[in-house]
Amino acid sequence: MVVAVDIDEVLGNFVSAINQFVADRYSLCHSVSEYHVYEFAKIWRCSKDEANIRVHEFFDSSYFKTAIHPIPGAQQAIQNLSKVCNMSIVTSRQYAIQDHTVEWIEKHYPGLFQKIYFGNHFALNGKSTPKSEICRSLGAKVLIDDNPNYAIECAEVGIKVLLFDYENSYPWCKSDFVNGHPLITRVQNWEEVELQLSSLILPSNNNIIISQ
Template sequence: MKAQVHTTQRQLMRDPEVLLPLEEAAASAKSINGNGACRPGKPLGFPEQAVAAKMVVAVDVDEVLGSFLAALNKFIADRYSWNHSVSEYHVYEFFKIWNCSRERANFLVHEFFTTHYFQDGIHPIPGARDALQTLSSFCSLSVVTSRQDVIKNHTLEWIEKYYPGLFEQIHFGNHFALEGQSRPKSEICRSFGAQVLIDDNPRYALECANDGMRVLLFDYDNSYPWCKTGVDESHPLVTKVHNWEEVEEKLLSWVVPES
């Protein structure tokens, strides 16, 4: 049975985030407010006390669950003949790579959202689904993405397609949006008690580490140039990982420390 949608006035007054089952959220994301979080309900198969004891982990989407930049880079090359290799993206701020204004870059990214490059071209990161399936036995997993509200509907559908039933909540930061308010990742993580963030962006890693969270800085196959800022060496709460097997091993070591 699907978890019921929390729509009572008392719930809305108590919690500014509207919480929906993931399947319903994918079909009705437009009704979620600017802080929009989606919650599919308690995972089945675990007693209440076991769920409560799980490590609370926040997971980014782009470059952690799916290969966003590869698809965007192909769109920019095909549509505008701006030819860049992924190795040129030393920062995850596209206007600096494309040599245009920040506003122009934001507009181009939103144009990308309307194309098949985005809608059909974001492929899952190898190993992520299997690792998350294993992690779900001892971690409470939620998505915390900087993605914009305008692509909320598609993002929810994409997550349900490639990572069905694995996430407790889906949170959107609405960063770099053309309209609407944004919300810091550290604030989102704090709102549901996340203990660990898995993210590829050093800026978000440092932001959350400074807030007291452990962070796994995800540099898939050592191929993300924007990851190489040294934040994992300068902050004790940031640890770099290069694949989902390392994520799994590190989280397990934190749950069951070596004797």
């Protein structure tokens, strides 16, 4: 079974790292709990162009290279899942940070993903590709993502989505419009992800993936 996995807030804590950057560079103090939407311009109260500039400054900083850490439980879960699933990354990240993204994945999740696909969303340059289009092209049956908009987009084309809300701490994940969709299931940690995927792979044994 082909499973697509998002990076930011699913494999690594992007928002926490960029909060450190904007606090030091712009004296803007924000916590993850303030991000009721995953749109930096609205949270930082600036234009979209200014937000994009700040994000790309973050990409060029040491914060981007060293302050993003794996989400708890993700490394072991991906090791377990990669033995029974074809795991690929589908991220909205931009081509401009492709090389560093690949380096980060290989450092924290070495050899566990088949391919890494970039949507190039919110980029200063280049064409963007919808996540649903990428997922369909690689034959993904499941997407693990924290963004309700991507969840709906992919569920509407028949892809099952595990909407990742780590320990119920992502405000942007709380959108009501995804509630009740038959192909969207909320999960709050990587153990729940493993349980959901194991039930899809072998419904009669929900513990096949979970390491004891």
